[in-house]
Structure formats: structure tokens, C-alpha cells
Amino acid sequence: MSQITALALFSGGLDSILACRVVAAQGIRVVAVKFVTPFFDYELLAAPDVYQEEVFNKYGIEVLLEDLSSGYLELLHNPRHGFGKNFNPCIDCKILMLVRAQEMMPALGASFLVTGEVLGQRPMSQRRDTLRVIERDSGADRFLLRPLSAKLLPETEAEARGWIDREKLLDMNGRSRSRQIALARELGIVDFPTPAGGCILTDLNLSPRIARIYQGNSIVSVEDITVADVRLLLTGRQFLLPGGGWLILGRNEQENVLLLTMVQNDDAVLSMPVRPGPTAILRRAVSCYEHAAQLQEALQLAAALVVRFGKKIKDSPPEGEVRVSVGREMQTLTVLPLADQVFQEWILNDAER
Ligand code: SF4
Structure with a gap:
């Protein structure tokens, strides 16, 4: 059987690094995609190769950069699943990323998708019911593997078809990061970013600015x-x-x-x-x-x-x-x-x- 390829959504945070490595450890070729928008990591587009080299050298992960801006500006007008505490439409954001990732799969020869989501880690987007909504509304459904919590979630195609051994996947649950840090140590990953992400839509100071412009109070429609x-x-x-x-x-x-x-x-x-x-x-x-x-x-x-x-x-x-x-x-x-x-x-x- 030729080598199976998975496409992983890569935020650059520890969970996504671990998800890629856990899947790669089972002999799967993992290609990661890092989505950028003006609200997060946009500056990486100025020198994609520098970023790609850094990720490869640090974590052994092959990463692509993909600009998600156009769909994202539209999404902010009226996200179907609403906003989190600030102006962050996390559920729709993840759905949009998964939709775009699925469009990329044929060209990359990818058979399934991977994310670093951990059950119960975030109140809005990582509850069990929300994880289900995300896979359903994105259409990714059974082709989406969340290796860090897979043992607590229904079996996916990657396991059912024998591409991945479910027994070697994990059962992480909740907000504590101690298991992720222990696993990182085990895999020799020492240099990883702190969990506080760089998404401006969750920023207490900047997200209200964006919200007010999107409320339509300006002459710029x-x-x-x-x-x-x-x-x-x-x-x-x-x-x-x-x-x-x-x-x-x-x-x-x-x-x-x-x-x-x-x-x-x-x-x-x-x-x-x-x-x-x-x-x-x-x-x-x-x-x-x-x-x-x-x-x-x-x-x-x-x-x-x-x-x-x-x-x-x-x-x-x-x-x-x-x-x-x-x-x-x-x-x-x-x-x-x-x-x-x-x-x-x-x-x-x-x-x-
Ligand atoms: S924090 Fe920002 S980038 Fe992350 S899911 Fe929410 S909106 Fe998307």
C-alpha cells in the first residue's frame, strides 16, 4: 500500500504540533496547513519560506501557508454560530478552515484531515457537541481525525480503514495542559509557543474596534x-x-x-x-x-x-x-x-x- 497522506490544520500551538507528530508516528505522511487572515498571523505571508523552514527545523513538520482572508471578511458579517466572549467566531472559523482544507485535499493527495482539538479544552469550540457541529457543518465528518482525543470520540474513517491504529491515539480531555507538555517532552519538543494565541479577534483591546466597524457605524460600509x-x-x-x-x-x-x-x-x-x-x-x-x-x-x-x-x-x-x-x-x-x-x-x- 502506498503511503497515506493526511492534511493537518496547523495553528503553530502545541496541540497542533502534537497532533501532526502523533499521526506521523504511525507512518502517515502529514502535510500541515497554516491558515492566515488579517486577524491572525498575516505577517507570515511576507516570508513564507522562512516560516516553513523554522517549522520543519523545530518540529519536522512540512507546512503550507494559505490565505483565508476573503472568505473570512465575509464570515464576520454574520457568523452562523455567533461570537465568543469577544469578536471571535470560533466555530464558524473552524468550519471555514475545514471547508478550505477539504478543497486542498485532492491536489495534495490527502485521504483525511487532522486537527489538534482537545475535547473540553475550550468552552466555545471544543465541547463534545460543538466538535460534532464543526465536523457536520464543514462536511468533513468521518474524515476528520482528532488524534489527541480520538479515543473519547467516535471512530473515524482513518481508523476504520486501518490507516491509523486507534489504540495508539490519545484520550486527552479538559483544560489541563500537563499531558500535552509530558508528550512534548517525550517527543523531544522543547521549544513551543505558550497557549495564549495570536488571534486579534479574541484580543480585549482590539476586538471591540473590529466589532464597531463591523456594526456599520462608519461611512465605510x-x-x-x-x-x-x-x-x-x-x-x-x-x-x-x-x-x-x-x-x-x-x-x-x-x-x-x-x-x-x-x-x-x-x-x-x-x-x-x-x-x-x-x-x-x-x-x-x-x-x-x-x-x-x-x-x-x-x-x-x-x-x-x-x-x-x-x-x-x-x-x-x-x-x-x-x-x-x-x-x-x-x-x-x-x-x-x-x-x-x-x-x-x-x-x-x-x-x-
Ligand atoms: S481564536 Fe481566532 S483563529 Fe482561533 S478559532 Fe477562534 S476565531 Fe479562529
Whole structure:
């Protein structure tokens, strides 16, 4: 019999590393896939080979990177199974990953899927009934093997067809990580990430920002949110101006430079030519305001915020000069700093990290 291949969902956390290794130990060729979105691990796309080499050298696992962004932005509009404590649609997220993984299986010659899920480890997505919902709604069903808890779950095709010996699988259950750590030691895995994951949708500070934009309070409509918008959403100070304008201010020089790399053609860009201060973007200023007067009003407010967060210079007048470019047009506004009590309600959230 030629070697059987399994496709494993790989988060990079210990459970997924162990799941791959437990299956590989039975002579199965395991190919892992790490899904990325703007909400988790997106930066890996900048140098996939570096990541692939690191995972292979550390854990002996062959990993592919797959961008899940397009389906994911849509999923956030209205996840069928709802959100967790923050803006994390964990059940639908896992379903989406499994659906995409199944689409990848033929090209990889994979016969079944593997995940590192552990029964009872997470309240929302790893309860017995939820595990069942995930395999049912993704269509993966009996082709999904969860080797770390397999002995506590119904038999899957991989076991029934004799590709995998069920006896050599595990019966992990619950939140304690001691068995995983002991198994890691046994397998010689010493360098693994801590369980707290890097998913921004579970982040106490950042997930409310994303939620508010997705609630549709901005002039940028929910259907039009792009990957670039999400990257912008995670940068700098964020405001929703009266009228729905979405304004982002850099908090330091590094963020100012970063913001300039994120400017799009229909954004307005603001900065102070004389004093040090934030660079700011008013997103989709050109396309989202119906009337020039509304845009001008938003630019005045944005400029007043730029001055508010600009450096104060001793003995100079409080007003500041702000250069504003909208498309090809430039103007200079001289404005007073906005009083703090005026803009508190406009802060998307403080997100000081
Ligand atoms: S924590 Fe984030 S990446 Fe993980 S399942 Fe939930 S939404 Fe998906």
C-alpha cells in the first residue's frame, strides 16, 4: 500500500504540533496547513519560506501557508454560530478552515484531515457537541481525525480503514495542559509557543474596534471592508467622527511611517508641516462623502485632532497648521486643538498596547 497522506490544520500551538507528530508516528505522511487572515498571523505571508523552514527545523513538520482572508471578511458579517466572549467566531472559523482544507485535499493527495482539538479544552469550540457541529457543518465528518482525543470520540474513517491504529491515539480531555507538555517532552519538543494565541479577534483591546466597524457605524460600509482596511484598523489611534468618517492617527514616528505605506488613492492624508505630530488618514474621504461641505467639515475635525495630538511648543500659539491632501488637491488648515471632552465619544477604543 502506498503511503497515506493526511492534511493537518496547523495553528503553530502545541496541540497542533502534537497532533501532526502523533499521526506521523504511525507512518502517515502529514502535510500541515497554516491558515492566515488579517486577524491572525498575516505577517507570515511576507516570508513564507522562512516560516516553513523554522517549522520543519523545530518540529519536522512540512507546512503550507494559505490565505483565508476573503472568505473570512465575509464570515464576520454574520457568523452562523455567533461570537465568543469577544469578536471571535470560533466555530464558524473552524468550519471555514475545514471547508478550505477539504478543497486542498485532492491536489495534495490527502485521504483525511487532522486537527489538534482537545475535547473540553475550550468552552466555545471544543465541547463534545460543538466538535460534532464543526465536523457536520464543514462536511468533513468521518474524515476528520482528532488524534489527541480520538479515543473519547467516535471512530473515524482513518481508523476504520486501518490507516491509523486507534489504540495508539490519545484520550486527552479538559483544560489541563500537563499531558500535552509530558508528550512534548517525550517527543523531544522543547521549544513551543505558550497557549495564549495570536488571534486579534479574541484580543480585549482590539476586538471591540473590529466589532464597531463591523456594526456599520462608519461611512465605510461593511460590505466594502478589505484586508487593507483591517490592517489599518489595527494601527494607531482610531476615531469615528460625527457623520461616520474613519480617522486614524499615528502615535509615534514609526506608526506615522507605517500609515503612509497604507494610504490609498481615495484617502485624505493630514500632517503638520511645522510641528512634530501625527500623520493621519481619513479613510475613503474622496468616495464616501456625498457633499463637499460634509467632507470639509470632517477634515476640519480631523485637523483639530491632529493638532490636539501634535507636540505643543512652549510660548507658541495653540493653533496649528495642518496640511491636508485629498487626491491631487492640497489645502492648509489652521485650527485650534480639539478639547478632550469633545472627542471622547469618537474614540473607536483606546487600544493602547
Ligand atoms: S481564536 Fe481566532 S483563529 Fe482561533 S478559532 Fe477562534 S476565531 Fe479562529
